[in-house]
Amino acid sequence: MSRNYAGLSRERIILEALHIIAGRGLGGLSMRRLGDALEVEAMAIYHHFPLGKEQLFNAIAAYVASPAPSGTVPTEPGEEPGEEPGEEAGEDSDGQAPEAEEAEDNRPWDVRLTDWAHAYRARLLEFSGALSLLVHRAPHTPSTDATRALMHRALAEAGLSGDEVERAADAVHSYCVGAVVHQVRHQDEEGAPDAAEAEARFGFGLRALMRGLSPRSG
Amino acid sequence: MSRNYAGLSRERIILEALHIIAGRGLGGLSMRRLGDALEVEAMAIYHHFPLGKEQLFNAIAAYVASPAPSGTVPTEPGEEPGEEPGEEAGEDSDGQAPEAEEAEDNRPWDVRLTDWAHAYRARLLEFSGALSLLVHRAPHTPSTDATRALMHRALAEAGLSGDEVERAADAVHSYCVGAVVHQVRHQDEEGAPDAAEAEARFGFGLRALMRGLSPRSG
DNA sequence: ACCTGAACACCGTTCAAGT
DNA sequence: ACCTGAACACCGTTCAAGT
Numbered sequence: 001m002s003r004n005y006a007g008l009s010r011e012r013i014i015l016e017a018l019h020i021i022a023g024r025g026l027g028g029l030s031m032r033r034l035g036d037a038l039e040v041e042a043m044a045i046y047h048h049f050p051l052g053k054e055q056l057f058n059a060i061a062a063y064v065a066s067p068a069p070s071g072t073v074p075t076e077p078g079e080e081p082g083e084e085p086g087e088e089a090g091e092d093s094d095g096q097a098p099e100a101e102e103a104e105d106n107r108p109w110d111v112r113l114t115d116w117a118h119a120y121r122a123r124l125l126e127f128s129g130a131l132s133l134l135v136h137r138a139p140h141t142p143s144t145d146a147t148r149a150l151m152h153r154a155l156a157e158a159g160l161s162g163d164e165v166e167r168a169a170d171a172v173h174s175y176c177v178g179a180v181v182h183q184v185r186h187q188d189e190e191g192a193p194d195a196a197e198a199e200a201r202f203g204f205g206l207r208a209l210m211r212g213l214s215p216r217s218g
Numbered sequence: 219m220s221r222n223y224a225g226l227s228r229e230r231i232i233l234e235a236l237h238i239i240a241g242r243g244l245g246g247l248s249m250r251r252l253g254d255a256l257e258v259e260a261m262a263i264y265h266h267f268p269l270g271k272e273q274l275f276n277a278i279a280a281y282v283a284s285p286a287p288s289g290t291v292p293t294e295p296g297e298e299p300g301e302e303p304g305e306e307a308g309e310d311s312d313g314q315a316p317e318a319e320e321a322e323d324n325r326p327w328d329v330r331l332t333d334w335a336h337a338y339r340a341r342l343l344e345f346s347g348a349l350s351l352l353v354h355r356a357p358h359t360p361s362t363d364a365t366r367a368l369m370h371r372a373l374a375e376a377g378l379s380g381d382e383v384e385r386a387a388d389a390v391h392s393y394c395v396g397a398v399v400h401q402v403r404h405q406d407e408e409g410a411p412d413a414a415e416a417e418a419r420f421g422f423g424l425r426a427l428m429r430g431l432s433p434r435s436g
Numbered sequence: 437a438c439c440t441g442a443a444c445a446c447c448g449t450t451c452a453a454g455t
Numbered sequence: 456a457c458c459t460g461a462a463c464a465c466c467g468t469t470c471a472a473g474t
Contacts, residue, residue, distance in 0.1 A: 005457070006457085008458085025354075030446080030448080031448060032447070032448085040458075040459095041458065041459055041460075042448085043450090043458075044457075044458050044459075046448095047458070052448070053448065131353050131354075132350035132351075132353040132354065133350075135350040135353065135402060135403065136350065136403065137403065138404050167418075167422045167423065168422075170400060170423065171393075171397075171419070171422065171423030173400055174393060174400040175392060175393050175396055175423075175427070176396065177396045177400060178391075178392035178393055178394070178395045178396020179389075181352075181392070182391055184354060185354065185355065186356050189356065200385075201385045201388050204389065205388065205389030205392060205427075207430070208389060208427060208431045209423070209427050209430055211429075211430035212427055212429035212430030213430070223439080224438085224439075248465080248467080249466080249467060249468085250465080250467085258439075258440095259440055259441075260466095260467085260468095261439075261440070261441080261468085262439050264467095264469090265437080265439070270467070270468065
């Protein structure tokens, strides 16, 4: 029993960490506790996250902020993409990633934006225990790239131009994060809205914002 | 030198804690380090915050979220208001506090709201190191009461009614917090906007939101 | 009332070692 | 490559004691 090929991986570690965070809060996550949950010595985690807890936090943040192809563990900048090291992974520093173009989305720009916003909100809400990790971390992943592209296309289509697109995208993003923070902050108060009402309020504000963002129509 | 009347107070402790947070981040705040900064044994802090670090965090959150009569240390629910204990402080559980009505604000509703939003944003930005404390804490202070009243008056004046006022207030609040989080998240990235541009973006989104919130005008 | 100082359980991380 | 186990410096908090 001295050997232990626990089959640890970054993904398993992140998922288990998220589980602990969900149950005991962010402050309840310790390397030792995480090791226990993974049935491994705490120090084993350092083999997968050599830079320690801070690096683990970054990975969790990236995971939470990347609602992409379902449960993918994104690679952080400054880390090699795992798997057999050998040739360079070919990091094209281009903005536009040519992948992930599964099918054209022909729906109107406001529907696409609204859809994205609701999905993003749901993701943040699902991992609300890790939300405060996102306050000082802005992970950069394929998923966040895709979001950026989606928003810019939609807002350009709405008739905004250049600077306005940039600012409008920031505004929508800010509103989504802010709304989730607002809900989480107040969720165990007395007159707190239930899940349905919370989503209704989110939709109300989102519609107002998008209405106000649209170019003058009269 | 065994005695030490350090003249400790909740306010001094909170201010010093905020100073440490500004310098070393939230994770850099330890009771022992805080004690050192206050030239006191760490355990002395527990006399002013008997419930420990969690209570201190609550107090910091309340302080940051209360841009009220300049630097007042608000009292948290579940703590006596300090000073000589004796008679009960007379906690009127009424919502509307009859105090703090210094002078009528006769400016249009949108100016009042915009003003409040910019001031709130500035406060959160000033203490951005403590921002993540607000993700899971919604302190209730005279200042937050005043904010609520201000918002409701303004939005009612704008022509919104009942439910709409509630939802609109949430939306504005969400946007403000979200915008600050968004700025803090991205602030040491490459193409990050400077302070002026950041405020401009904030204003842009805020105007859009308020425009979209206003009742139909055509 | 206000602060000290020793003590305890727990924490993140390093480092040498095992397979 | 992957994991263990002892060690170190630091942490939050309790508790008895000083003035």
